[in-house]
Amino acid sequence: MKMSMFFKIILLALAFLLLLIVVRYFICIDRANTRLNSYTKMTSSINTSFGKMTYIDKGSGEAVLICHGICGGYDQAYDALKNRLDDYRIIAPSRFGYIGSDMPQNATVKDQAKAYKELLDKLEIDKVYVLATSAGGTPAIRFALDYPERTKGLILYCSSMPYSVKPDTNEEYVGPPKQVCNNFTMWLISPLFEPLMGMDRSTINEILPINEKRDGIVFDSKVVNTDMNKNFDQYNVENLKVPTIVFNAKDDKMAVYSRTKSSVERFPNCTFISFESGGHLMTGNENKINSELDKFIDKYK
Template identity: 35%
Template sequence: MKEVKSRIRNILLIILVCLICTTVMLIALTYPNYHDTVSESQKQLITNSNILKTEYGDIEYAVKGEGTPVLMIHGAGGGYDQGLWLGKVFFGNDYKFISVSRYGYLRSPIPDNASVKMQSEAYKSLLDNLSIDKVIVVGVSAGGPSATQFANDYPERCSSLILISAVSRGPVPGDKDPFYVGIIHTIQQSDYAYWLTTKFFQPTILDLMGIPTQVYETFDPEQKELAQEMLDIMHPMSQRYEGTINDEKMIEFYSVPTSNLRAPTLIIHAKDDALVSYKHAENAHNKINRSQLILYDTGGHGMLSQMDRTRVLVEEFLNESTYDSTT
């Protein structure tokens, strides 16, 4: 009996040593690449943005392009860099993108008593500082509430509103299960863990972010490249974690304001979005008078597989909105 126990103990010890050695080898082989990637991302983030001090807190922002101004409001795990990327993906050229980092993301701190309304007030201060009178407002995912709030509170500054996979209220059935949200939060707190996951387990991390594996499996090479770009743009992830936690607090009891929302609104969502239920889109559509709702059967959160169709819809909507505003 003692010999059997000793043999089992030795086998377990060998397994443990193998696991430790494998982990050490993995770190030794991957850490230099990780370090270079995150260091370069950090350098670019600081170089490419500005900070504006307002009475509603400091706000990090970047301006890129020429043409019709578009205020890009990113989702959870994002920042001004994600907003610029979304602008490129959904709009292309001929627009001036004003992209912000919301409270808690990158270099935008969380002020005392932070709220969705206060965040929208900071957007107004930014536009005033840039001498921009009117913008197209785009809210993506968790950026939906402050985008909608801005459109309601400052209707004279919003020519049209576009909500993409956007939150429009507190949690609803169909949103990501809290267990999986907890996994996302754990990964978010470690830049290395996030880098490893995006490098070697892309379908898994995309599934956690609301793009079902069965949707990913239908991606063509261009769509897979876009998916990787979307993941890469979120390095370093740890600098976005406080914003994600703050979003949950600010959005918990949020409701779409409609008292003053006059801008024509385009709402796009996928029914198989596994992070933000399409019920948010239906809720926004029911509350916003001048809204148009587009629901895809598939596409997941971000709708990368529906990108070409979405670009056309956005262009047509903006052309119609421009015509309506001049007649």
């Protein structure tokens, strides 16, 4: 009898714990959707050769095209410079497969760069600074290589970088496993963000909802994040015709400092700004970043 009561208590405790998990999950999703809706109100869309592209166009001053990272979208792109609307015109599109933008069949990074060009054509913007965060580095570098006449300068925030020498093996998939590319699983594993990626678990609030971004995440993992490896010879950054500034923190677990430092040497006109700490989001270095960004843009505008 006592044993039966014990198991009932255990089952009730487990049921309560499960209910608590579900409630916390739905609260988080609701907040994420509310947050995203606040950005959606600012968006516009165009039709490109590759389908629909949704973007935010806000601010005044020198135009900056922002290439967001993995698990992002126009919201993440906008956030990169949202506090600088009085200084810069922010062009913040969702990349292929992310919220509001179509996922073309058999798309390439060159296609993404061309889609950016079509957006600038539509907005009647002749030249821009191109700013990339994280996985957005690959399409940003591709754009600068393919369209130097449309690029005033390249700005890389803890972004993916080309290898210093050609790798011996090809990468096939670099990113979250497909099995975790859904709202619940990503939320459930968010406590692992700190040990695995050096980012606070609260970052989940900025990347949810994931379900609507799954196609973009898989495309990044299969194509974007492997492109500078598989097509090393096509990323001849030594021939870049535009100036570059690179920001990186020494404790970044995603854009590893040693690779960034060796890669920077390949860029012909490059300023390298490093931080002792701050992780992948360069937390705590905002004033220095803004100062160096302003100097770079003022110099080459």
